[in-house]
Amino acid sequence: MTNSAAEGPAVGFQGVHFRVNGRSLITGLSMEIHRGETMVLLGRSGSGKTTVVKLINGLLHPSEGAVMVEDRTTSAWDPVQLRRRTGYVIQEGGLFPHFTVERNVGLIPRLEGWPKERIKARVDEVLSMVGLDPNEFRGRYPHELSGGQRQLVGVARALAGDPPLLLMDEPFGSLDPITRDEIQHEFLGLLRRVRKTTILVTHDVREALLLSTRIALLDLGKLVGVYSPQGFLHSNDTVARQYAGALRTGKEKMRLSGDSNEPS
């Protein structure tokens, strides 16, 4: 790797607009994602989070402006090379239904021509990382898994080729709260160990605060701001305050302590 590729941001948005049929889905987005950081994209449903992720791995291209990955724009990258450098966990899991877990997870290493034994060892390793027992799961097909397990296999697949950039679109959305909590903490440990550049999409403010080095808040296709977790909680911005407020009131707790305004 050259020195110039090791410097500068991992990803840069430069005045990016993205339109479909005259409708603006992303408006004037400029931000940089540093190497090794975990940038969380936070925003309500329809705010443009998935669109931003797809602009990074070249599934979509800006109508205006440029998206830089390392030292070049996404349109200058060879699409296959770009996708192999980015482990992508898609929102719906996206496993091949007719492949076993082992073949799904080993997809990129196989495309990269790794020797069979190394692929097998790596598949077992990443399955264990996401808390799935390889002996139990490697031979199963996606329809033999729960929705949450399918998501975890998706995360394992994204990790398998050891890509420098991880794009994770609501990777833990289908997990029950207890498993979700466990896997978030596991994942935090993993992120600290591997220090990959990670872009993680969520609408869960707790997940954002736990996993992020910085939070990019999106609203209606626009970047409201980029914050440190602390900065986010203390921001004066209206949208950020809504999230922080929801966290502070802990509405569920109030209900349980009998403080509710339920009709009697």
Ligand SMILES: Nc1ncnc2c1ncn2[C@@H]1O[C@H](COP(=O)(O)OP(=O)(O)OP(=O)(O)O)[C@@H](O)[C@H]1O
């Ligand atoms: N191909 C498309 N054509 C037209 N509109 C689209 C297209 N893809 C997405 N949109 C619209 O763009 C907006 C942003 O969509 P996007 O999927 O990026 O949102 P999101 O923040 O990921 O939402 P969610 O949290 O529900 O996954 C939405 O209003 C959506 O309806």
Ligand SMILES: [Mg+2]
């Ligand atoms: Mg989405």
